[in-house]
Structure formats: C-alpha cells, structure tokens
Amino acid sequence: AFDAQQRTAARLSHADQARLILDTGRHGVLCTFGSFGAWKGFPVGTVVEYAMDESGRPVFAFSSLSSHTPDIKADPRCSLTVTAPGYQGMSDARVTLTGTMSLLEDSDIADAKQVFLKKNPGSFWVDFGDFSWFRMETIVTGRLVGGFGRIKQISAEEYLSTGQDPVAGFAQPIASHMNADHADSIVAMVKHYVGIAVQEAKIEGLDRLGLDLQCQSGGKSFSCRLPFIRPAEGRKDVKDVIVEMTRTASAAS
Template sequence: MQRKTGVLSTIGSFGAWAGFPVGTVVEYAMDNRGKPVFAFSSLSSHTPDIKADPRCSLTVTAQDFQGMSSGRVTVSGRVAILEGAEAADAKSAFLAKNPQSFWVEFGDFSWFRMDDVVTARLVGGFGRIKQISPEEFAAAKSDPVAQFAAPIAQHMNADHADSITAMLKHNIGIDVDSSSILGLDRLGLSIQCKAGGQEFTCRLPFTRPAESRKDVKDIIVEMTRAAAAR
C-alpha cells in the first residue's frame, strides 16, 4: 500500500446517509506495525461515523491504475482514535509519507488507526482475486522496488520503447504496434499496449523476482537481449 490516498468507506451515522455506506477520499500512511493511520478533522463526515461504528474499509488503487484490469486492495477492519504516545507515533509515520499535509496541526484534527484488520481483498485485474487473512496482512512487506518504479518506467519508455515491445513478443507472444510501462514491482511490468487500433493493458512477468533496483536493471537487460537474439 504505497499510495498516499484511498477511499475510506464508513457506515453513515446521520442525515440521509444514516445506515448507508459512505465513501470519502482520505490520506493515510502505514505505521511501523503495518497498520493504516489517519488524521481526521472533527468536521469530516467520517469522523462521527467512526465514533458511532468503528467498522470501515480502505480501498487503495495501484499507482498505475487504469481501470478494471488494474490492481487494487480493500482492507476492512475497525478504526480507533489514538492518544498520547500512540498518537505521536501515528503523526510521525503520517507526516513522513505526507509532509505537505500541514493541516493536521490544526486543533480539530485527531489521530486514528485501523488496529483490528479483519480481512483484505486484493484484486490484480480480471480473474485475479485473493482474500487476505489478518495474519497474512500483518506479515506482508513493502515491495522492495516500488520506490524505483517511476524513474525506471520513465527511462524505459523514453529510451527503450522498442525493447518493451520486443520483450512482449518474445516472452508472452503478444505482437503490438507500441507499448509503454505503466508500473512495475518485484515480479514484473504492467504495460499499456496498442495494436490494431485497440488499447489494452497486459502483464509481463520477470524471469525471476527482483529485490533491488540493480536486479530490475539486470533482469530487463537479460530479457531484452533474449528478445533481440530470437
């Protein structure tokens, strides 16, 4: 969950929303225990909702989200207000990820954390769905190459677009007119393709998992050479 914003769905507690799911866009961060933390204003509609019923869900889309074929995850659980040292720790984690969010210093903001994660649902695209247990969620680690994804994709798209197209044809048998990398992770590339006047996205797996920026470079070089030698 590398994004800075997501959609928080609460159970409406007042007015026309009472009893209905209510979705709002919020900023979040993950603390050192892997739990989502938030700063909510007392003026926000989701704050009284959570105080009335702590059950809610946070939906976060992949950085390269294009539509229904793109990845997203929904984490469901109970959110609690924090105080004292716990609030200070949440603030530190939140501002490390969202340093521009000066408004959390306003007096009407409080700190919250989704302590009780009940389940999570990962959708990697059409037909790629996995239900995640609380134990699996707690044990999950950040992708080791996520922080390098944007500059690598930009470099490949600007200077090696022909290599992307060649790798697609060699590795998964797709012949396209043009292609560009939307995003990447330790397991492969998400690619936007154009062929015959149609646009679609596809997944190009790496030949092995990448654990560093150097690994990504080495793997792409190997795959490019293999495609060129075909």
C-alpha cells in the first residue's frame, strides 16, 4: 500500500524537480576535459560553488589558479552535478546539467555577482584579482535521477521552460523549524496522510506540491513523499497548508 501511495503522490515534473535541486544547492561537481598534464583529455571533476540566475543557468566565479579554469578556456563543454538536500545515498535525488561555459561580458558581471553572493554570502574572495565570472550559457541537456526507477533525460527546451519554485527560497528555514520544533507533528502527518506509523520523520526538502521526508521505522531509514492537500504558491500558503494538515492529523490520532 505504501509503495502504491508513493507512486501516485503529487510531485513536480522531472524538469521542475531538476530546477528545484539546482536552485536549492550551492555546491556541485563540475566536470571538465583536462587540458594539461596527466589529466589532458580526461574528464576531471572538481567541487565548486555556484548560484542559479533567473533563467536557470548556473553562474560561477573561478580563480585562474583553479585547474578547471584553463580547461574551460580550452574546451567549454562541461557538466554540473548537484545532489538534493539531505542526500544520503543512491535512493536520493541528483541532477546533472550539461552544456558549454562562457566567460561573462563586463556588462553582465554585476548581476551575476549579486546572484552569486546572495547564495554564497561568505565568498569574499570573488573580489580577488585572479577571479573571473562564468556562466553555463548554452544548456544542452539535463539528467535527473530522482531515486530508484525515477530516471529522466531532460531536453534543453524542457529545462529552460521551468521557473523558480515559489517556495524554494524559504524551504530550508521552514524545514529546520518543523524538524526542530514540530517533529511529532510530522510523524502524525505521515501516519494520517500516508498511512504508515514511523518513529521519526524529518523534512529534507519541500516544494509547492509537498514535502520530501526521511523516515525511520523498525530500524530502517527510507524516503517518503508527503503531498500537500493543495498546492502552495507562497510562504503564507505553505504555513497555512502545514498548519491545517497538522491539526487534521492531530485530531485524527
């Protein structure tokens, strides 16, 4: 019954989920083609900071000392892989965005810097003289692995037609508050709306259609999707929906 419920639980489209993971993250693995030394011609992965602009293109600040900077200048083809919040293993979601990188024009740097520092406020080093600004300008394709059996290649057109999820910007504060102060309410909602009893349930992520949970029951840990009773289109909507669901679950227990 649980598996059947999870298969039909309301979720974002593959493209929207990929965009949400990228919007929510701030670190990923950038893969380039090595341009020198023993790495020349081989794919090379490095962990980088990034931020997403409004169009869904990742923006980066790279030092000339970083190995991936000359790689990109020699061959702009690259990919960025990002895991979903709370990623623990192969049953959790991750997305790879593939495209070509471009050095930003001077006229675009101010906007890119603002977006980047909003996501990465401690990255003061972007003002050092050896840093330059880049963006994955051309998106070629995306690949979402949403867990076991949920794998989808996403076309550039599908991906670029997405927008920012209306609740993504404050998902983390809401999740942190619920996990810290209302853990019992999350457990009660799982029992009432999903139909299973769990010892623990933690919000790992949320979007306009529902909550992504990590649950504990009988010594086992597993992921669980808890759909909202209606879509949430803003911060107040999320609060109202969660309050209504917790009250209903509490009254039914």
